[in-house]
Amino acid sequence: MKLATFLTLAAANIAVAAPTNEIQARGSREDPELPHIEDNDFISTVLDAHWYWRRVHCAQDLQWDPALALEAFKSVNACTEKVQHDRAGSNLSGVSPSPENREIWLNFARTAIHGWHEEETKYPYGSAGYEDTWGHFTQMVWRDSSRLGCALSKCDDFTKKFPGRIYCFYENVGNNIAPGEFEKNVWPPVCSDPTGRVAEQHYGK
Secondary structure, eight states: OOOHHHHHHHHTTOOOOOOOGGGGGGGSSSTTSEEEEEEEEHHHHHHHHHHHHHTTOOOOEEEEEEHHHHHHHHHHOOOOOSSSOOSSEEEEEEEESSOOSSSHHHHHHHHHHHHGGGEEEEEEEEGOOOOOGGHHHHHOOOOTOOOOOOOOOOOOOTSSSSSEEEEEEEEEEOOOSSSTHHHHOOOOOOOOOOOOHHHHHOOOO
16 A cells, blocks of 8 residues: 555544543643544544554554553653653654644644654664664564553643654563564564555545
8 A cells, every 4th residue: 555545544534523531631731622642533543553554564453552641641741841751662753833723633643653664764674773763663663562552742832842742652662672672573564565455444445
């Protein structure tokens, strides 16, 4: 499946209803347009963006973990001066200015996750190991990871770098530097491209 087609299929699942869950009121800045961690459209956006790339890299499908999502929510809403990793097994991205509405927030989440995979072009499969240059990609497709939780935050646009943020936490954590772990967990894109019927079953026609 071409990426353009894949993105079109994923975008078809976006809804524009405003979130109402009270957990959002505990964020760094209240914004009714900001999808919360129990928002089904946000959860689907995150899982769908991982699904295609993990399939082609022979990794298992991820399951949403509410506990990890809450952990990510607390971390991203600390609104540190810049995006920063608080734990192993995390991927982070930021944008400036912050998205203005729900649809743009969902698109930001989707685009950020696909952007992590772009690091794959720098990854040296023949001499595997960890570098910051490709660390988002390797965590994204890490075969031993099975659970995921993500959260968004709108920090202060005037005092923070990249105030629109997404943090994703994974279990089992990836980027394990023990001997043989990268070779075992980060495979080239050698598995079947989930095109046609498989994609339709996942995304819906």
